[in-house]
Amino acid sequence: MAKLNDPVHITFEDLEDVVYLLKKVADYDLSGYSKSSLKRRVQRLMDMERMDLVDLKNAILNVEGFFGYFIQEITVNVTEMFRDPLFYHELKNVVFPYLQTYPQLRIWSAGCATGEEAYSLSILLQEENLLGRSFIYGTDISQQAVNTAKKGVYTMAKIKSYTENYNRVGLNSKFSDHYTAMYDAAIINNEYRNSVLFSNHNLVSDNVFNEFQLICCRNVLIYFDRELQRRVLNVFYESLSLFGFLCLGTKESLYSQEINANFKVINKSLNIYQKIR
Amino acid sequence: MTKAENIILIGGSAGSYSLIISMLESIPVNISSAVIVVIHRNAKYSTQMEKSLSLKLKRPIVPAEDKVMIENNTIYFAAPGYHLLIEPDRTFSLDISDPVNFSRPSIDVIFESAAEVYTNRCTAFLLSGANNDGAYGIKRVEYFGGTSIIQDPLDAIIDTMPSSAITTSSKAKVLKNKEIINYFCSIK
Numbered sequence: 001m002a003k004l005n006d007p008v009h010i011t012f013e014d015l016e017d018v019v020y021l022l023k024k025v026a027d028y029d030l031s032g033y034s035k036s037s038l039k040r041r042v043q044r045l046m047d048m049e050r051m052d053l054v055d056l057k058n059a060i061l062n063v064e065g066f067f068g069y070f071i072q073e074i075t076v077n078v079t080e081m082f083r084d085p086l087f088y089h090e091l092k093n094v095v096f097p098y099l100q101t102y103p104q105l106r107i108w109s110a111g112c113a114t115g116e117e118a119y120s121l122s123i124l125l126q127e128e129n130l131l132g133r134s135f136i137y138g139t140d141i142s143q144q145a146v147n148t149a150k151k152g153v154y155t156m157a158k159i160k161s162y163t164e165n166y167n168r169v170g171l172n173s174k175f176s177d178h179y180t181a182m183y184d185a186a187i188i189n190n191e192y193r194n195s196v197l198f199s200n201h202n203l204v205s206d207n208v209f210n211e212f213q214l215i216c217c218r219n220v221l222i223y224f225d226r227e228l229q230r231r232v233l234n235v236f237y238e239s240l241s242l243f244g245f246l247c248l249g250t251k252e253s254l255y256s257q258e259i260n261a262n263f264k265v266i267n268k269s270l271n272i273y274q275k276i277r
Numbered sequence: 278m279t280k281a282e283n284i285i286l287i288g289g290s291a292g293s294y295s296l297i298i299s300m301l302e303s304i305p306v307n308i309s310s311a312v313i314v315v316i317h318r319n320a321k322y323s324t325q326m327e328k329s330l331s332l333k334l335k336r337p338i339v340p341a342e343d344k345v346m347i348e349n350n351t352i353y354f355a356a357p358g359y360h361l362l363i364e365p366d367r368t369f370s371l372d373i374s375d376p377v378n379f380s381r382p383s384i385d386v387i388f389e390s391a392a393e394v395y396t397n398r399c400t401a402f403l404l405s406g407a408n409n410d411g412a413y414g415i416k417r418v419e420y421f422g423g424t425s426i427i428q429d430p431l432d433a434i435i436d437t438m439p440s441s442a443i444t445t446s447s448k449a450k451v452l453k454n455k456e457i458i459n460y461f462c463s464i465k
């Protein structure tokens with residue numbers, strides 16, 4: 001029974017049980033996730049729902065729709081537009097000049113959460129007159145996040161902090177040129193929303209679905225263990241065209257020797273790489 | 278390269294910086310512990326702190342990197358903008374979920390995570406600061422059999438953080454700055 005005052009703390013063994021159950025009943029494999037943060041997320045969900053371990057397992061087995069809710073709550077969808085302004089600055093000045101040489105550009109924002117990264121890329125491309133020949137794919141494991149991304153609507157409080165980021169990228173236009181404010185929220189302009197396709201894609205189990213000239217996967221690999229990171233990096237390698245670019249988060253790197261050998265480091269501290277073989 | 282046998286955690290916020298430097302300066306050359314420092318600071322500023330400290334202390338100050346093994350005789354700093362956690366296999370793991378107590382990295386998050394993995398081989402220090410981060414973490418360290426030490430609020434430049442942890446802790450030792458430094462001089 002759920003105890004109201006004293007939250008039940010789960011152990012790593014309990015977590016293994018939950019992961020095993022999910023694999024069996026829902027065919028979702030979370031065994032390659034970082035255990036410490038996954039455990040925190042599962043604990044948070046249990047506290048929120050006032051569930052103990054038995055309740056949780058029961059819900060996974062018997063409650064319809066619980067599984068989608070579970071994925072929504074255990075994933076960390078925290079994101080920003082133009083997160084790490086320096087990264088976007090570098091993208092524009094160092095990567096985009098290469099991209100100019102392609103007649104058509106396909107770009108993948110993998111683990112796009114609520115869409116901010118994909119829209120940032122789209123705005124950046126527009127600034128460099130590349131948007132007309134570009135198409136962006138935003139994918140995430142969380143259907144809820146994908147739904148929010150499709151809307152392209154963000155609260156004014158968020159827009160305010162995104163504006164601070166934007167102003168540090170060093171672009172000519174104003175951030176407010178790219179959205180329309182409506183009372184306490186803003187909608188990203190049509191031209192950007194029409195340039196991105198958001199869909200559900202699971203980096204653990206789904207494979208290559210297109211060929212890309214640029215892949216951004218930022219702040220996703222930190223949630224995976226080394227083995228799963230290697231799998232995902234391989235999917236990216238295979239999804240990139242020759243001389244295409246891979247961008248990881250500022251605290252993520254192409255540590256794996258075998259994969260590393262196929263890339264040139266474009267910017268070490270910002271983790272921008274180019275596929276060279 | 279050997280895995281750290283013991284872990285020493287230092288959590289500090291406003292008013293803790295110069296004490297932390299003195300603590301780190303007192304650490305003997307060879308220890309069979311890893312030291313992890315979590316200071317609240319703005320993520321927008323780069324990690325100059327590590328570089329200048331390395332020079333000053335004449336030993337490497339290592340940023341705690343994702344999925345990297347925690348080694349003996351090493352001083353780690355938590356990266357600004359990310360929570361720091363420890364995996365059961367004793368590697369670091371980073372997380373960018375919402376701030377806890379308005380802080381990321383949060384002291385509560387690393388204290389709880391390290392305490393669970395290192396149990397009685399975990400010692401946590403909570404120092405000066407202007408919020409309540411760390412109080413819950415200290416309780417979790419105690420729950421898992423670790424040692425909890427809180428800076429005497431009278432010695433703290435800002436006493437909110439230590440005072441709040443003392444109220445909720447069941448067995449923390451409250452130490453004067455001098456005693457804290459002595460502790461670091463005698464780390465094994």
Ligand SMILES: C[S@@+](CC[C@H](N)C(=O)[O-])C[C@H]1O[C@@H](n2cnc3c(N)ncnc32)[C@H](O)[C@@H]1O
Pocket residue numbers: 075076077078079080083110111112113114117139140141142145201202203204217218219220223249373
């Ligand atoms: C912290 S967000 C990163 C958002 C954005 N890239 C950024 O850096 O701001 C991590 C995202 O990865 C997604 N994710 C986690 N596991 C995934 C998987 N197996 N496949 C695809 N996306 C996943 C989560 O749902 C979450 O939205």
